[in-house]
Amino acid sequence: MERTTCCIAGGGPAGMMLGLLLARAGVEVTVLEKHGDFLRDFRGDTVHPSTLRLLDELGLGEAFARLPFAELTEMRAQIGSTTVVMADMRRIPGRHKYFAMVPQWDFLDLLARAASEEPCFTLRMRTEVRGLLTEDGRITGVRFLDEHGTPRELAADLTVACDGRDSVVRQAAGLRQQLFDVPMDVWQVRVDAPPSSQLLPRSRLRSSGGTPLRRGDSHADALKDGRVFARFGGGQAAVTMDRGTYYQTSYLIEKGRDAALRAHDIQWLRDRLGALFDWDDEVTAAIGSWDDVKLLEVTFGRLRRWYRQGLLCIGDAAHTMSPVGGVGVNLALQDAVAAARILAAPLRRGTVGTAELARVQKRRHLPMSVVQRSQQAEHTMIRDALAGTLDGDRLPVPMRLLRRVPPLRTVTGYLGGIGVRPERAPAFARVRPGARSRGG
Secondary structure (H helix, E strand, O other): EEEEEEEEOOHHHHHHHHHHHHHHOOEEEEEEEEEEEOOOOOOOOOEOHHHHHHHOOOOHHHHOOOOOOOOEEEEEEEEEEEEEEEEOOOOOOOOOOEEEEEEEHHHHHHHHHHHHHHOOOOOOOOEEEEEEEOOOEEEEEEEEEEOOOEEEEEEEEEEEOOOOOOOOHHHHHHOOOOOOOOOOOEEEEEEEEOOOHHHHOOOOEEOOOEOOHHHOOHHHHHHHHHOOEEEOOOOOEEEEEEOOOOEEEEEEOOOOOHHHOOOHHHHHHHHHHHHHHHOHHHHHOOOHHHHHHHHOOOOOEEEEEOOOOEEEEOOHHOOOOOOOOHHHHHHHHHHHHHHHHHHHHHHHHHHOOHHHHHHHHHHHHHHHHHHHHHHHHHHHHHHHHOOOOOOEEEEEEHHHHHHHHHHHHHHHHHHOOOOOOOOOHHHHHHHOOOOOOOOO
């Protein structure tokens, strides 16, 4: 049987970050990722200011800066004809006063390259975890299919579930989430951008700095501005991100209504998106059939206990977040940093017990709870929007306050971009000031 000190199930943001940090601490770590690459659409593409600071501390800031990404300094929502600035990052503390809108595959490739420089790190792609090994009630490793589909086993002192909202490891361990009601599921579609002279929707859009957008704005300017369009009106709600050559769009539907709504002709969806974003038929024609519309069944919950002896869950495996606000990735990365700091020394000694695992959960419980409470409030707005009762002339109290008291937008920017109890890179993983940037 193969053996490692720490087995990480899942090569997403939390898994790759945890693997990198533990490897820099001298812990033998193996990450098992079921896919052959990181190229998948409709992943969380926002890298928060707290994560950008973390990358600087890890010596990866220069390499990240070479990636193609847009900077989002404000988060806006248009409700009917009324625009509300939901968060403003321009006055938050720190060097990075924006969200970096970068494809997640580029971010994961960056972490993978940096981790590959560490002799203690192993990444195995096309390797699917299928179950757990146990001995006297303790998790002692995983069962998996290797890249050839051959059943194998990997023994580990600690197994960490970073395999997302539908975590196989969590289920195999018998851990059950406390689930909360959500009002929506999400349809995810890609809509090709028209020529640069028509790149922007024909509506009252503004750039992150407040300058009116013109139909003649260049393709490069649109990408640099990092525009994210949120629209609520007429019983509809959607968010679209300008990715330069296409719009990556999330269209919200009432929970459980996917099958019934797909009974419509696809032109029904084209017409609704066109009306919401003021797109013409040339744009919406990119949605060829219902096969182009991917369903995200939204779940929202948390584990009461994130661990068993020999096993820890973090990220969406421990607390499944709503996609609202794009905060799930950042929260998962922060979990990984806290876990690495707390567990590196016990893993090197071979003494990891439930007391150390409980410390990770205790450390991360407050940030997780604050974000989930915030998302529950946002779900109320979404429920009203889908019911057609959210009106730009009768905004909820929090939105009226954001419009009337601009400094509150910096507060929401701080909470969204940096958050409660942000994690800093452990000393063992940092690159000394003036040292060469790593991972490039």
